[in-house]
Amino acid sequence: MDSPRTFASLINQHSFKGKKTAPLCNFSFFLGAGFPKSWDERFPLENQLFEFKYKEWNPSGQALEQFLTLNNYQVHGLDITCELFKDIVYQIGMMKKYAVVRSRYLDEQNIAIVENELKALIVEKFKNMAPSYPVNPDLDKFCFDTQLSDDQQTILQLFSRLLRDADGSESLPEGVRPHFITTNYDATIEAILDNCAGPDESFLRHTYRGITPRQCCCGKNRATAIHDHGFVNNLLKVNGGFEIYETPLGYEFDYREKDFRSLKLNPPQIMLPSHEQDYQQKYFQAIFPKVIRLLHESTVLVIVGYSLPEEDALVRLILKQFAEDRSDGYNKVVFYIDLAIDDTQIHRINKIFHHSGERRCLTVIPYTGKFSAWARAVLEHLS
Known part of the structure; x- marks a missing residue:
């Protein structure tokens, strides 16, 4: 099955454009370490x-x-x-x-x-x-440190297109709604989404983070306190992020660079790799239910650059909630985009979704190659 063509056909099928009614369809992107690497080779694995x-x-x-x-x-x-x-x-x-x-x-x-x-x-x-993407105080936007390459422009165009295929203007959410779950600490996806928004808009206004910060130190725009379901998408960081800080008054998002002494006194909320992951901190206890609910409510799951390692046992268990039972997988699709060959991708997915590939069960479509190449092919089919 042709992965980009099939994905494009699902976008066309569920987009609100040109239809009287188009029920909301959630497309969730699960981004591993390979995603920022596909965006810019300078990012570490x-x-x-x-x-x-x-x-x-x-x-x-x-x-x-x-x-x-x-x-x-x-x-x-x-x-x-x-x-x-x-x-x-x-x-x-x-x-x-x-x-x-x-x-x-x-x-x-x-x-x-x-x-x-x-x-x-x-x-x-x-x-x-790795490159850092600071907020330009004059533009009030995340800024890239160099001119975008053709591959980066392609990824930006794909996400811009997806964000335009949803609608909530009639007080009823319709069409394709993209969401983002990531294991990464960095701000790559924020910078991309912010540059998909209009020149006077901030991605924070329509993006729910699973927790609501009391303060957001990243420009003039502030995160919305309580979102409207008609317009909101999700960005959930399951391993925390360099910008997430816990204070006595609650959480704050701060994308500004800090010195080493400040970081030691109050480091960001990030999960450290271990032989036994400890997700007991308040942040992770708040995020996991949001991720699971989003997976339950999603029809399409796009896994990008994540190898599903054995040590990430809890994250694998969370991913399983996308289609816990055979019946849950009916009419649901997993797109897996990775540099590993197709057989390896299928093997990894089968270890989580044992029923994948069976009749009337979860459909899994692998793609071997860079995410930018996949995005370019999707855009060609959408055109």
Whole structure:
């Protein structure tokens, strides 16, 4: 089955344009680390963000060094691999949960100091590896650091088109409604959506984030307090984001760059990779029900650049809610876009949706290649 052609036909089928009535149809994009990489090659893949040479992590402060020494690591000259990073986070998680396994000089407070330092290191590493998209105070828009390439223009055109295929002007939501779920910390999708909005509009006005910030430090525009179902789409970050901060008064979104000291005192809400993920924080407890409901209410799921790794067991379980039972998958479609070959993609999906491919069950359509190439083919068929 031709993936771009089939996707385009679904857009034409459910668009409100040219029809008297067009019931709301939710198209949810699930974006993994491969999505920002497809947007700009400078973005790191997941494991690269959690690998630190000795000179990268050691000048950060004494807390991490002291923690490693206390746990019998040979610290001098130690390079932190992704596996070692996961092991450190796992130990921290277990010590937070079970006081009895803490070393004699570790307590809740200094464990939190080490964890905050790890989060600050990740933010700093990302800033040194990938482009940042700040808000231009004059334009009140997220701005890209270079002129957009043809591939980037194509992705922008596809999302712009999808956002125009929905309508809520008659107080009834109609047509195609795109939503976005992402495992990424960065602001790539925000920058894209903001540049799809009109010159005097902000994506925040019509985008629900699963939590409502008390303050949004990213320009003149502010997020809407309570959205209208006729116009809203979702952007849900299941692993948190570099802009999400918890304060005594609640959450705030702050896309401004912060120094390392500020990050250590109050790091963003991000999930650290571990051998056993701990999603007990308030942010994740608030986000997961929103993601599950959105998946229940979606007809089309587009998975982009996400390898469905075994260690993401909880995220895989959440994805399963898109079609938990065979009957749930009837008339639902999963489009999987990845650099892996089609057979690998099908194998990954089958480990979540065991009934996929069966008669009158979930339809899975793989695509091997870059997301920009897929988007270009979709636009050609829509034209």
